[in-house]
Amino acid sequence: MKVVIMGCGRVGARLAGQLDASGHSVTVLDVDSYSFRRLPPGYKGKTLVGNGIDMESLKKAGIESGEVFVAVTQGDNRNIMAAQIAKHIFNVPKVICRIYDPLRQELYQTLGLEAISPTTIFTDVLKKRVES
Amino acid sequence: MYIIIIGGGRVGYYLSKALLSEGHEILVIEKTPGICEAINDELGTVCLRGDGCEVSTLAEAGVGRADMLVAVTADDEDNLVACQLAKHKFKVPRTIARIGNPKNGELFKKLGIDVTISSTNIILEHITEEVPTHSMTHLMEIRDRGLEIVEVRMSANSASVGKAVKDLSLPSGSMLFLIVRKAQKPIVPTPTTILMVGDQVIAVTAPESEQALRTALRGE
Numbered sequence: 240m241k242v243v244i245m246g247c248g249r250v251g252a253r254l255a256g257q258l259d260a261s262g263h264s265v266t267v268l269d270v271d272s273y274s275f276r277r278l279p280p281g282y283k284g285k286t287l288v289g290n291g292i293d294m295e296s297l298k299k300a301g302i303e304s305g306e307v308f309v310a311v312t313q314g315d316n317r318n319i320m321a322a323q324i325a326k327h328i329f330n331v332p333k334v335i336c337r338i339y340d341p342l343r344q345e346l347y348q349t350l351g352l353e354a355i356s357p358t359t360i361f362t363d364v365l366k367k368r369v370e371s
Numbered sequence: 372m373y374i375i376i377i378g379g380g381r382v383g384y385y386l387s388k389a390l391l392s393e394g395h396e397i398l399v400i401e402k403t404p405g406i407c408e409a410i411n412d413e414l415g416t417v418c419l420r421g422d423g424c425e426v427s428t429l430a431e432a433g434v435g436r437a438d439m440l441v442a443v444t445a446d447d448e449d450n451l452v453a454c455q456l457a458k459h460k461f462k463v464p465r466t467i468a469r470i471g472n473p474k475n476g477e478l479f480k481k482l483g484i485d486v487t488i489s490s491t492n493i494i495l496e497h498i499t500e501e502v503p504t505h506s507m508t509h510l511m512e513i514r515d516r517g518l519e520i521v522e523v524r525m526s527a528n529s530a531s532v533g534k535a536v537k538d539l540s541l542p543s544g545s546m547l548f549l550i551v552r553k554a555q556k557p558i559v560p561t562p563t564t565i566l567m568v569g570d571q572v573i574a575v576t577a578p579e580s581e582q583a584l585r586t587a588l589r590g591e
Contacts, residue, residue, distance in 0.1 A: 320448040
């Protein structure tokens, strides 16, 4: 599959490395080229310096032919905006975004975005551990 | 009207000041404590410290009863999310977003934001107005109607100078409705009005007919 990942932080870099190792065609986008140091040594995918909320950068990253778009920068709003561009402007079939804020995650989920809140998930994990 | 302003920077501050003087009820939501204090010192207690993209802050601000929310932070993504929350979570009737990247206008409209204002585009329009090589100036967009109001300046070599309005081959989507002539009252053109050098012709047009209108008037 052709995957575009926006944000090369710990999650973005790890996901890119694993998808690349599984044989997918991966492009990672980050505003800071220094972030690409996080990618694993054997990474064969593409890297691109650019802002994912800029349509030109997304085009350069090959979003027009992308099958999956993942937004995992540190900024909830940036992820939300990029995901909506991917979904509504470029019609990417699968768009996933991280939204730390559970309330925003809930709202955008109802608006049709596939949104994941690490806050909710991690809280649930902790609660289970505490109570076990 | 009760108007919520997201972002207390320069734009937010002067906007609040102007709207307050017009008698509106204003609440500014601003993250930075120092800026928030300064606004409250100067304009009275109108600034709430908080993140305008947080549902809890918006609820505290009473966004549910707001007539309008205007997001004027420096970041397009923050303005988008603030407006979307207001629209979808709090059913605010009118949302207005400032955008830095003019290309985001189309996206924001598609995502349900009622009005977008691009300071870049506004500055650009004023610059083209000052540059004589640009014979056509955009004065205003008639929102949601797909029309715009433009000004065309007549120079000595313009194709339509000396011709009557009825003899121009104007595109069907365009209409001349005002001629501003030096040292005269503005003229509402009739079919027999003759165009002269120096005339500022104000026309309403569909954007796709813009080029044809320019050709009809200027011969370009």
